Amino acid sequence: MSTVIAWIFIISGLVIVFFGALGTIILPDLFQRFHASTKCGVSGTFSLLIGLAVYSASVEYSMKFLVIVLFIIITTPLVAHMLALSKMGYSGTEEKEEEQ
Amino acid sequence: MPAVLITLIILFIMSMYRLIAGPSFQDRLLGLSLISTELVLILCVIGVYFDRSFYIDIAMVYALLAFGEITAFIKVHHWRNRQK
Numbered sequence: 243m244s245t246v247i248a249w250i251f252i253i254s255g256l257v258i259v260f261f262g263a264l265g266t267i268i269l270p271d272l273f274q275r276f277h278a279s280t281k282c283g284v285s286g287t288f289s290l291l292i293g294l295a296v297y298s299a300s301v302e303y304s305m306k307f308l309v310i311v312l313f314i315i316i317t318t319p320l321v322a323h324m325l326a327l328s329k330m331g332y333s334g335t336e337e338k339e340e341e342q
Numbered sequence: 343m344p345a346v347l348i349t350l351i352i353l354f355i356m357s358m359y360r361l362i363a364g365p366s367f368q369d370r371l372l373g374l375s376l377i378s379t380e381l382v383l384i385l386c387v388i389g390v391y392f393d394r395s396f397y398i399d400i401a402m403v404y405a406l407l408a409f410g411e412i413t414a415f416i417k418v419h420h421w422r423n424r425q426k
Contacts, residue, residue: 256349259380263356266376272369275360279372283379290383297343298390306398307386310405314379317409321375325368328416331423 248297255290258282272329280322287314343391350387354380367419371412378408 262282269275291311295304357380360373382401389397 252346256346256353259350259353259383262376263353263380266357266360266373272366272372275369275372279376283376287379287383291386294386294390302395303390303398306395306402310382310386310398310402313402313405313409314382317405318375318379321409321412322372324413324416325371325375328420329366329368 244296244299248293251289251293251296253293255286255288255293258286258289262286273326276322276326280318284315284318287311343387347384347387347391350380350384354384371415374415375408375412378404378412382408 259282262278265278265282266275269278288311291307295307298304354377357373357376361370361377362373364370364373382405385397385401385404389395389401
């Protein structure tokens with residue numbers, strides 16, 4: 243029973259991360275790519291690590307997975323926010339990109 | 343569990359497209375962010391599958407390092423644009 247629950251969580255996490263990577267490839271705009279990458283990365287990591295914690299059935303692994311999930315939930319939207327601020331040039335207008 | 347590992351490696355290679363062919367600097371860092379998240383997942387799956395606890399410690403440290411790395415890239419890019 244717990245194996246079935248673990249595999250449901252692991253496979254749904256893999257599907258969510260797959261759609262995140264696919265959206266990063268095919269979406270046309272940078273801000274739409276932020277949408278796909280950040281949301282699918284966070285929720286896919288959350289689901290897959292819950293599945294791994296149920297699969298391993300050990301308290302030590304589960305506590306470490308909890309720390310990783312909390313850290314990724316905090317930092318991934320923070321990185322996307324910093325990248326959006328960097329794209330908008332810290333002043334609200336989109337800065338022109340020059341290739342070096 | 344090896345199927346999960348192979349699928350995650352395929353997703354890792356798919357996410358490298360945006361890191362290599364991104365038109366702007368921010369696109370490449372977005373790909374780097376997604377790649378580091380998937381590398382953390384790969385390390386966790388390896389740690390559970392081979393029952394080695396230190397891979398999960400490596401995954402925790404790598405999640406911390408990836409955040410600092412991307413922040414440092416953004417700050418250096420900002421400084422270089424300010425000096426022009």
